[in-house]
Amino acid sequence: MxxxxxxxxxxxxxxxxxxxxxxxxxxxxxxxxxxxxxxxxxxxxxxxxxxxxxxxxxxxxxxxxxxxxxxxxxxxxxxxxxxxxxxxxxxxxxxxxxxxxxxxxxxxxxxxxxxxxxxxxxxxxxxxxxxxxxxxxxxxxxxxxxxxxAKLPAQDDQVTLINRMVDYVYEQRDITKVEALCEHFQMNIRTLQRLFDQYVGVSPKWVIKIARIQNAAETTDGNDTHNWTKLSMDLGYHDQSHFIKDFKSVIGQTPEEYAALKRAK
Incomplete structure (x- = not known):
């Protein structure tokens, strides 16, 4: 499998x-x-x-x-x-x-x-x-x-909506700001934040960040050569240093350190 x-x-x-x-x-x-x-x-x-x-x-x-x-x-x-x-x-x-x-x-x-x-x-x-x-x-x-x-609750329409939102974030690599999510789903930002706090447990801003970093890590895993400037731009970052900072905050290493560790294995 x-x-x-x-x-x-x-x-x-x-x-x-x-x-x-x-x-x-x-x-x-x-x-x-x-x-x-x-x-x-x-x-x-x-x-x-x-x-x-x-x-x-x-x-x-x-x-x-x-x-x-x-x-x-x-x-x-x-x-x-x-x-x-x-x-x-x-x-x-x-x-x-x-x-x-x-x-x-x-x-x-x-x-x-x-x-x-x-x-x-x-x-x-x-x-x-x-x-x-x-x-x-x-x-x-x-x-x-x-x-x-045995404990199955009634289906909740908010769960369907949240999954549409999360799928949209993971599928649209150019989504970088919560405001873009609000605009697409026509929802007030505070309502969106409360919804995620209650149902998801983390903020929509965090979901956007983690989706981009996971994308970056998996792209790095699948390639032996790396253009960090291009990758950061592909993920919607206008500043490569911001991309590196986000990557390290989640992965615990810079993209270069992460790639070097993969090569060493």
Whole structure:
């Protein structure tokens, strides 16, 4: 199964360290859930590995031994330490798709994950035991989907609108300002900001920034030579130094440092 990077940094180079699969949800759940994902690794007898991921505007339910929780969108890249053998099962909700389950501002989840029991009434240790008792992805998808379906809220038109907005940002590389988003969707900027705070958990300005930086990182991953001036202009930056500053604030390295690290692998 061929997979997009899903925000994984240096996916082509790091893919041999682990296996990543994702699965589509059933139709009734698909309004809220983007996909289920599974990561497996076998580094027995090998050095541990830290895989970095660029944040995205989605809530994730992560099933992992003793760390199962529901995590809101982050604002910086984060690393997952892989060693020995293991796996993680996850649910990626659509932007805004988790809010109807809790009716609480998703921004409150920043650095404050929710328990599975609080939202879905399922004990996390029991869920872990069921998920990791075997390695059949289809069975786990069915198990977790049944848990979600039991608490499925009414469909919310705002979720549809938010997904149209986020898709527009990722598809239109020349979108650089929130005002352009407001103009296209004919929405007052304060209304837009409140909507994103409540449903998405991060600001529309952040979504625009992260989309451009993810685009830049993936472009860098796919090329051996780089023209940073052209790339910054392609992404709508009029000042290359601004592009470098944004890139480093998310990735933790300048574009040149990031490309050099990729060449060294």
């Amino acid at each position: 061929s997979m997009p990077s899903l925000g994984i940094i240096n996916f082509q180079q790091s893919g041999h360290k682990f296996q990543l699969c994702r699965y589509a949800p059933a139709d009734d759940v698909a309004f809220f859930v983007r996909h289920y994902w599974v990561v497996r690794w076998d580094l027995a007898g090998k050095d541990p590995y830290t895989q970095h991921v660029i944040p995205n505007p989605c809530v994730n339910l992560v099933v992992e031994p003793e760390r199962t929780a529901i995590y809101g969108p982050g604002k910086e890249k984060y690393g997952h330490h892989l060693e020995g053998q293991g796996s993680v099962f996850g649910v990626k909700f659509k932007p805004g798709g988790f809010y109807p389950f809790v009716k609480e501002a998703v921004s409150s989840m920043l650095n404050n994950p929710l328990s599975v029991e609080h939202v879905f009434g399922t004990d996390s240790r029991s869920l872990e035991a069921q998920v990791f008792s075997h390695s059949e992805d289809g069975r786990n998808v069915h198990l977790v989907e049944q848990m979600i379906r």
